[in-house]
Amino acid sequence: MSSISSESARRRVGILVFDGVKMLDFVGPAEVFVEANQAVNGYEVVLLSADGQDVQTSIGARVAVGGAAAEAGRFDTVVIPGSELPASVFVTPEVLAAARHLSAHTRRLVSICSGTAVLAELGLLDGRRVTTHWKYAPDLARKFPAVEVEPDAIFVRDGNLYSSAGVAAGVDLALALVEEDHGADVARRAAQLLVVYMQRAGGQSQFSASLTGPLPRSPLVRTVVDLICANPAFPHTVQTLAAHARVSVRHLTRLFRSELEHSPAEYVAFIRFGVARDMLHAGCSVTEAAMGAGFGSSEALRRAFIARLGISPRKYQQRFRTTGSAKWSALPEPAIAAVS
Incomplete structure (x- = not known):
């Protein structure tokens, strides 16, 4: 592949930045477009602010812009990044x-x-399919009921509207845009130069925080939860759990739904999934993780991973296990896996 082709016209990409903007939200996509320029004369990236003044990013660095948004002319693509600040603060x-x-x-x-x-x-998402970072998705759906939010997607296209999940997902979306504009070879070249995946399998659930739902409020439910967590591989049933708590199956189920928002069986499944995931993080084989967490077989664990995360346990382990050369240890994750 030639380094630079003069056959294609450069597409103007305007990126709106503002005080508090998440730096990786705009730097990631911008770098994808710039890397693509090593294969095609494809993109002109322009940073813009509301008033043409420099902005201060999420990490405190000041970034110079090319001008004010209202004076910048037309663009092929406009990118609106996000912020860790509340929307009530940065959406001025x-x-x-x-x-x-x-x-x-x-x-x-x-x-x-x-x-x-x-x-x-601005009302631009009404009746449209979009995604956003998993931690913002519930609020977006609640505040804007006319918007169809897909909380587990890495990125979504709806006509000429494109949206991605948080931070690094902007790289995934930018690569998809490059592929749309110039083909898979150019996108693949950009991905190789950036040392990132051309396309990541699975949804946001594989990256989201593990802790879900409230903690038990009553001593009775806490007793049952402690039993499950102490031996997740035991063949727990709602009958055995109710017997341990000395209450009826109906009463225990009602308490679990009231306090934990899930049935006893669902809670057991969440705990087992979290234990299996922790064992994969620790370097156990898929079979060892399946047996240790109470799945019965590696195939049962595989089905659970595909259903919850859209990715097999082996691929999950390859992507998320700490390498032997790592100097830092990851913080331990809570036992309950994220609800997909």
């Missing part, structure tokens, strides 16, 4: 005005992470 009238102008002067509109909050406030 000035940011909304800039995003409104840019959205009217582009062929393709992209949001990264909580950048969806900006577009949702």
Whole structure:
């Protein structure tokens, strides 16, 4: 493949930044477009702010911009990144005005992470399918019921509207945009140069926090939870758990749904899944993890991983297990796996 081709016109990519912008949200996609330029003369990346002034990013670094959004002309693609700040803080009238102008002067509109909050406030997401970072998805769906939120997607396309999950998922989406514009070979070359996956399997559940739902409120439910956690591989049934607590099956089920938002059987499944995942992190084989967590067989564990995370336990272990050369230890994850 030639290093630079002059046959294709450069596409202008405008990225709206603002005080508190998540740096990786815009740097990641920008680097993808720049790397693609090593294969094709494909992109001109322009950073913009509402007033043309420099902005301070999430890590405190100040970033210079190419100008004000209202004076920047037309773009092929406009990217609206997100922020760790609450939407009530970073979605200012000035940011909304800039995003409104840019959205009217582009062929393709992209949001990264909580950048969806900006577009949702403008009404641009009504009746559209979008995704966002898993931790913002419930609030987005609740505040904007007209928006169809897909909380587990890495990225989503709905017509000329594109959205991605948080931070590094912007790289995934940018690679997809490059492939759409210039083909798989160019996108693959950019991915190779950045040393990232061309396409990641699975959804956001494989990256999200493990802790889900409230803790037990009553001593009775705590007693049953402690029993499950102490020996997850035991063949627990709702009958044996109810007998241990000396209550009826119906009463125990009602308490679990009230306090933990799940049935006893669902809770046992969550605990077992979390134990199996921790064992994979520790370097156990898939078979060892399946037996140790009470799945009965590696095939049963494989089905559980596919159902919950969209990825096999072996691939999960390959991608998320700490390497032998790592100097830092990952924080231990709580036992309950994320609900997909």
